[in-house]
Amino acid sequence: MTTVLIVDDSSIMRRTIEKNLTGYDLEVIGTVSNGVEALEVVQEKKPDVITLDITMPEMDGITCLEGIMEIHPEAKVMIITALSDKLTGLLALDKGARGFLYKPVSAESLQKAFDKLLSRNV
Amino acid sequence: MKALHNLSIRNKFAVIIIPLIVIIIGFDYFQVQHKFTHYKESVRLNKAIILGIEINHVVHELQKERSITAGYLANSGNKFSEEILAQRHTTDSTLNEFYKEIVNPDLAGFMKDHDKDVEHLKDFFDRLLEVRREVNELTIDPSEAIEQFSEINEVALNTVNLLINETPDKEAAQQVHATIYFLKAKERASIERSLGILAYSENVMDSTTKVRFSKLVAAQDSYLDAFLVIADQDSKDFYRSTVKEGEGDLAEVARLRNLIFGQEDLTENAEYWYEIKTKKINAYKEVEDYISNKIHEYTENAAAASSRDLYTFVALDIFIGILALVIMTIIVRNLIGNVKTLESHTKKFMVGDVSDRVDIKTKDEIGQYALTFNEMADEINKSHDALKKQKEHAEYLYENVIKQSEVVFENVEQGIFLLDKEFKISNLYSKAMETIFDNKRIATEMFSNFMRPYIIPRDLEALEMFMRHLFNPDMDEDVVNQLNPIEQVKIYTETSEGINTKYIRVAFSRIERENEIQNIMVTISDETQAVLLKQHMEEAETIKQQETELMLSILKIDPSVLRGFLYNSRKSLRSISESYEKQDGTNFETLLEFTFQTVHNIKGNSVLIGVTLITEKLHTIEESISKLRGRDMSGNDFLTILYEIDSVDKIIADMQDLLLKVADVYRKFPSQGHVVSNILVIDTLERGLNRMSKEVGKDVNFSFSNDKNVVIPDHYTTPFKDIMIQLMRNTLSHGIEAPNSRVKVGKLIRGNISVTLDHNSFDEMVVTYRDDGQGLDLKEIKEKALLKGLVSEMQADSLKDDEIRDLIFHPGFSTSEKADNYSGRGEGMALVKSIIDSKEGSFSISSEEGQFFEMIIKLPLANREKTELA
Numbered sequence: 001m002t003t004v005l006i007v008d009d010s011s012i013m014r015r016t017i018e019k020n021l022t023g024y025d026l027e028v029i030g031t032v033s034n035g036v037e038a039l040e041v042v043q044e045k046k047p048d049v050i051t052l053d054i055t056m057p058e059m060d061g062i063t064c065l066e067g068i069m070e071i072h073p074e075a076k077v078m079i080i081t082a083l084s085d086k087l088t089g090l091l092a093l094d095k096g097a098r099g100f101l102y103k104p105v106s107a108e109s110l111q112k113a114f115d116k117l118l119s120r121n122v
Numbered sequence: 123m124k125a126l127h128n129l130s131i132r133n134k135f136a137v138i139i140i141p142l143i144v145i146i147i148g149f150d151y152f153q154v155q156h157k158f159t160h161y162k163e164s165v166r167l168n169k170a171i172i173l174g175i176e177i178n179h180v181v182h183e184l185q186k187e188r189s190i191t192a193g194y195l196a197n198s199g200n201k202f203s204e205e206i207l208a209q210r211h212t213t214d215s216t217l218n219e220f221y222k223e224i225v226n227p228d229l230a231g232f233m234k235d236h237d238k239d240v241e242h243l244k245d246f247f248d249r250l251l252e253v254r255r256e257v258n259e260l261t262i263d264p265s266e267a268i269e270q271f272s273e274i275n276e277v278a279l280n281t282v283n284l285l286i287n288e289t290p291d292k293e294a295a296q297q298v299h300a301t302i303y304f305l306k307a308k309e310r311a312s313i314e315r316s317l318g319i320l321a322y323s324e325n326v327m328d329s330t331t332k333v334r335f336s337k338l339v340a341a342q343d344s345y346l347d348a349f350l351v352i353a354d355q356d357s358k359d360f361y362r363s364t365v366k367e368g369e370g371d372l373a374e375v376a377r378l379r380n381l382i383f384g385q386e387d388l389t390e391n392a393e394y395w396y397e398i399k400t401k402k403i404n405a406y407k408e409v410e411d412y413i414s415n416k417i418h419e420y421t422e423n424a425a426a427a428s429s430r431d432l433y434t435f436v437a438l439d440i441f442i443g444i445l446a447l448v449i450m451t452i453i454v455r456n457l458i459g460n461v462k463t464l465e466s467h468t469k470k471f472m473v474g475d476v477s478d479r480v481d482i483k484t485k486d487e488i489g490q491y492a493l494t495f496n497e498m499a500d501e502i503n504k505s506h507d508a509l510k511k512q513k514e515h516a517e518y519l520y521e522n523v524i525k526q527s528e529v530v531f532e533n534v535e536q537g538i539f540l541l542d543k544e545f546k547i548s549n550l551y552s553k554a555m556e557t558i559f560d561n562k563r564i565a566t567e568m569f570s571n572f573m574r575p576y577i578i579p580r581d582l583e584a585l586e587m588f589m590r591h592l593f594n595p596d597m598d599e600d601v602v603n604q605l606n607p608i609e610q611v612k613i614y615t616e617t618s619e620g621i622n623t624k625y626i627r628v629a630f631s632r633i634e635r636e637n638e639i640q641n642i643m644v645t646i647s648d649e650t651q652a653v654l655l656k657q658h659m660e661e662a663e664t665i666k667q668q669e670t671e672l673m674l675s676i677l678k679i680d681p682s683v684l685r686g687f688l689y690n691s692r693k694s695l696r697s698i699s700e701s702y703e704k705q706d707g708t709n710f711e712t713l714l715e716f717t718f719q720t721v722h723n724i725k726g727n728s729v730l731i732g733v734t735l736i737t738e739k740l741h742t743i744e745e746s747i748s749k750l751r752g753r754d755m756s757g758n759d760f761l762t763i764l765y766e767i768d769s770v771d772k773i774i775a776d777m778q779d780l781l782l783k784v785a786d787v788y789r790k791f792p793s794q795g796h797v798v799s800n801i802l803v804i805d806t807l808e809r810g811l812n813r814m815s816k817e818v819g820k821d822v823n824f825s826f827s828n829d830k831n832v833v834i835p836d837h838y839t840t841p842f843k844d845i846m847i848q849l850m851r852n853t854l855s856h857g858i859e860a861p862n863s864r865v866k867v868g869k870l871i872r873g874n875i876s877v878t879l880d881h882n883s884f885d886e887m888v889v890t891y892r893d894d895g896q897g898l899d900l901k902e903i904k905e906k907a908l909l910k911g912l913v914s915e916m917q918a919d920s921l922k923d924d925e926i927r928d929l930i931f932h933p934g935f936s937t938s939e940k941a942d943n944y945s946g947r948g949e950g951m952a953l954v955k956s957i958i959d960s961k962e963g964s965f966s967i968s969s970e971e972g973q974f975f976e977m978i979i980k981l982p983l984a985n986r987e988k989t990e991l992a
Contacts, residue, residue: 086607087584093591093605100601116598 002118005047006031007038007064008080009056013103017051017080020107026114035059039067046072049117052097054081054088062091069096076117080105131461135454150439157432163290164425169232170285171418176220177243178305178414181278182407183213184250185312186400188271191257192316193392195264196323201392210254217247239284246277265331268316275312279305286417291424297417300353304361304413307345308406314338314379315399321382322392335382357413364405364412371401460488464495476503537646540633545569545589548641558626558648560615569644576613592630592642599632606630610649625653671735672777676784679731683803686840687731688778691724695771699764710760717763718747719933723953727840730810730847733777739770803839804877811850811875820858822873832879832887838981841957842889848950849891849977850875857895857975867972869894885983886963892976897969900926903935910934927967931955 004026008014014031021028026049030041034056042050050068054061061079068075078099079092089100099117101109129137187209194202224233224240233240253270256262262270282305286298317335321327327335350358366372375398381388460482467480479499482492531538531552537559539551549565556562564572570586577585584607591602608628615622627649633641676684698717725740743766750759808824815822834842858864858873865871873894880888900923907913907929913921921929929935933952958965963981 086605087580087587089605090584090587090591090607093597093602094587098598098601100604102604113601116600 001025001027002049003027003029003045003047005029005038005041005045005050007033007035007050007056007061008053009033010053013053013080016105017110020105020110021114024111024114035061035064035067038064039071042068042072042075046075048074048076049114050075050077051080052077054079054083054092062088062095065092065095065097078113078117132454132458135458139450139454146443150443154432154436154439157428157435160290161425161428161432164421164428166232166235167286167289167291167294168418168421168425169229170236171414171421173223173229173232174282174286175414175418176216176223177278177282178410179216180213180220180247181275181305181309182410183209183216184271184275184278185309185315185403187213188268188275188312189316189319189396189400191253191267191271192264193319193323193396195257195260195262195267196320196392199260201323206257213250220247236285239281243277243281246274249274264320268313268320271316272309272313275309279309294417294421294424296352297354297357297413297420300349300357301410301413301417303345303349303352304406304410307342307349308403308410310338310342310345311399311403311406314342315396315403318378318382318395318399319392322378322388322390322395325388327382327388332383339379353413357409357416360412361409364408365402371398372405374398375402456484457488460484460492464488464492467495471499476506535647537644537648539564539644541569541589541642541644543593543639545586547572554648555646558624558646559613560617560622573608576615577608577611581607581611588630589642592632593639595639603630624648624650626650668735668773671733672773672780676777676780679733679802679806683731683806683839683843684733684777685781686836687727687733687843688774688781690840691727691736692771692774692778694720694724695767695774698767702760702764713760714747714750714763717767718744719953721747721767723844726847726851726950726953727844729814730843730850731806732809732813736770736773739766739773743767743770803834803843806843807846807850807877810847811854814850814854818854820854820873821861821871822854822858822875825874825876826878827876828879830879830881832881834879834887835983838887838961841961841981844957845889845954845979846877846891848954852950853893853895853975856899857893857897859896863896881983882980884980886980887983889979889981890976891979892974894974897971897973897975898927898930898967899971903927903929907932907935927969 002025004021006014006017006028008017008031011033014033018028018031029045029047032038032041036059038050038052039059041047052061052065052068056064059067061081065077065079068077073096076099077092077097078101079089079097080101080103081089082103083089084102093100099113101113126134126137187206190202190205190209194206223229249270253262253267257267279302283302287295287302289295289298314335317331317338321331321335350361353361368376378390378395378398381390463482464480467478470478476499479496480492482489527550531550534552535554537552537555539555540548542548545568547564547567547569551564555564559572559576561572569589570582573585574582584605588602588605588607591597591605592599594602606628608626610625610627613624613626615624625648627647629645629647631643631645632639633643679687698720701713701716721740721743725737725744728734728736728740743763746763746766750763804826808826811822811824853873853875859867859869861871864873875891875893878890878892880890882888904913904918904921904926907926908915908918912929912932912935930951931954935952955965958979958981961981963979965977965979967975967977969975
């Protein structure tokens with residue numbers, strides 16, 4: 001089963017994403033609130049998919065993404081952010097992100113994005 | 123070999139035919155030469171025969187003359203004297219014939235070859251004259267004379283032999299030999315006659331002559347035998363029928379000859395012998411003439427035949443040669459011509475003259491090939507036509523499509539073009555691009571370069587990154603498109619009229635072919651009109667909302683109350699700017715406090731009467747002042763506040779204008795103003811309370827009683843409302859408990875506020891305000907006062923309950939942590955006190971912890987004239 005790690009500093013957001021992914025043949029193996037923890041989990045569990053916020057305390061999403069790609073380059077990273085700055089988003093794609101979603105997320109948009117992310121063997 | 127293969131067809135024919143012609147001509151030459159030789163030989167033989175016959179004639183006469191001469195001499199000139207003369211004459215005539223013949227021009231060529239032989243013969247013939255002279259003089263012995271004649275004849279016959287004996291014609295050669303044998307036999311017979319004449323003349327024959335005679339007869343017989351062996355049957359038959367041995371004269375010749383052999387009685391006359399013997403020789407002569415003529419005839423025929431043969435051959439040869447050349451030329455020319463025709467037509471066809479056909483009428487392989495070629499050409503033509511039609515159709519369709527796309531691209535309102543992998547703009551783009559960007563340099567420009575003047579550098583950087591991701595097949599198009607940095611962007615274009623602001627929407631979509639991203643289609647729409655319209659509408663909506671709100675406020679609120687509010691508010695706001703102008707700019711803190719109180723007061727009133735717009739504006743000003751508090755301020759900071767105050771002033775002015783219009787309406791439809799104003803005031807309060815209670819989440823009931831029908835004078839409506847609002851605010855914030863707390867102490871969840879109007883004997887308006895909240899918490903008030911430094915700890919301990927209660931009227935006192943529109947910042951009760959004081963009124967408060975709070979306000983009604991408002 002596809003394993004998922006959720007990285008977001010907002011607990012509400014974490015819960016929303018997790019809730020929307022249940023019953024969807026995905027196993028959420030962890031939810032963390034910052035980049036440092038995220039890298040620890042990635043190192044340990046190598047999740048298939050990682051949802052990643054950009055604006056986070058301690059370590060921002062782009063730095064975290066770079067770290068993830070270094071540890072686990074096969075990971076499919078989906079950026080989920082409220083940030084409206086397109087340049088940062090494009091930078092994330094440059095760094096290896098494969099999915100992108102704007103907050104707030106709906107169940108529908110999240111599932112659609114996951115479908116797309118998982119159907120592409122990139 | 124290769125050189126042969128590479129020759130042209132013409133040269134190939136030449137290579138085949140020329141050696142053949144050479145061989146044929148060579149063969150022909152030998153044939154002609156052979157036939158010509160044969161012809162010449164026949165002619166020569168014929169001429170030799172003619173000459174030989176002439177010589178034979180001479181020989182025959184000489185033979186006769188010899189015999190007569192022998193007789194003449196043997197009889198010493200007494201006998202044969204006549205005969206000899208006659209015979210000499212005959213001999214000379216034959217000699218003349220011979221001489222005539224040798225100068226015959228017909229024999230000129232022949233004589234050249236045989237000149238020596240003939241000259242030799244003529245020498246001997248010339249001797250005859252000498253012999254004849256000796257005979258006439260009788261100085262020659264008869265035997266000697268015979269010998270002389272015989273010698274001449276021998277030479278003559280040898281000459282004939284020489285002339286005719288060389289012929290390659292076998293048949294002719296045989297005849298010639300037979301003739302020569304016969305001539306020799308005849309010569310022997312003739313000598314025999316001469317000797318016989320001698321013997322019969324002398325009647326005796328000596329033994330020498332006898333031997334000679336016998337030899338002659340034997341030689342004669344053997345030559346005749348040889349003649350009979352080789353002569354042809356015809357000649358033999360003629361001889362046998364002409365010379366009949368043992369019969370007639372020939373039997374007599376045999377008898378006379380036998381007499382000579384027997385040397386017996388040679389009494390017979392010599393003339394008789396001559397006569398008889400000559401008869402036999404004449405028969406021989408007959409045979410000779412026959413066979414001579416026969417040869418002559420034969421050779422003449424042979425010459426004619428070979429001549430005919432030669433000319434026929436040559437004529438035939440030339441005819442066949444010419445015919446062969448003509449046929450060959452026709453065939454070769456036809457072949458080469460056909461090949462050339464084919465070649466030229468093929469070339470014509472090759473360069474595109476597809477209607478061309480080959481016309482070759484021959485039925486050979488080339489003709490077949492030409493037919494095949496024409497069939498092929500027809501087929502090609504057919505498919506060519508079909509292709510041409512298809513091509514024309516395709517061209518028509520293509521042009522149509524192009525035209526339609528051009529029309530579309532010319533007229534479509536959106537900017538449309540394709541980006542290639544190098545991010546360059548396609549040559550073909552819609553006309554709208556030029557209009558949108560006021561730029562004509564579009565084709566083949568790099569899109570980022572093209573956009574550079576229009577967008578900010580950060581967006582440009584993002585755009586370049588974005589396009590790169592769009593062309594990356596590993597990236598999902600929808601994912602990338604979410605990050606379109608110029609999805610909606612404001613651009614500035616420079617025109618002759620100045621800078622133009624436009625709002626454009628740019629959409630990107632991939633164009634994939636064979637699973638590869640070939641191009642990106644970019645669609646740009648100019649949304650300026652829509653955006654501006656939206657902005658206008660939003661602005662208009664805001665204005666409309668403001669106006670509606672203002673209008674509603676005016677309509678909702680007692681005009682006199684509103685008029686008072688507006689008038690007072692403006693006056694108060696102006697007092698702020700007046701204070702600012704009076705200030706020397708040092709004590710901003712005091713000014714700020716003053717401003718705050720004034721604004722807060724107006725806000726309280728605006729909340730009460732429900733002018734939300736003004737409430738919100740004033741709240742913003744309060745926020746700004748709060749931020750400035752406790753900081754080093756400058757005049758500039760304060761100016762910002764003044765500017766905000768000014769905007770509120772304007773709104774108020776607008777409302778006053780509106781109010782005047784409304785007042786007109788009221789004037790037109792007069793009513794009992796005061797009653798109406800009372801109702802409006804109370805209604806305003808009730809509405810205000812409802813609004814406030816909803817905001818704080820507490821359910822509060824409002825009850826109003828006015829048993830004495832006290833009319834609130836115009837100049838009190840505003841103070842009344844201001845006071846009521848402050849009290850209500852306090853009740854909601856501090857008095858009415860949370861619903862669950864109320865349930866615990868056995869109260870109704872719904873709180874209650876009651877306002878009662880009365881009129882006392884001191885001509886005062888008595889307002890009783892009461893709530894059923896938790897009352898004043900004296901302990902908490904005291905703690906707050908301590909915290910705020912309003913009283914010292916020492917003082918606090920000695921304060922009585924009344925004195926503690928009074929602390930709430932102290933400026934700066936607040937029991938609420940948070941500031942909002944409805945609860946005060948501790949200014950509320952201070953404000954209430956200051957209003958009452960300004961109206962020279964009085965008040966008292968009472969409360970019971972956990973039960974109620976009550977405030978009784980008394981305002982004098984006597985001095986109304988003094989405070990009459992505008």
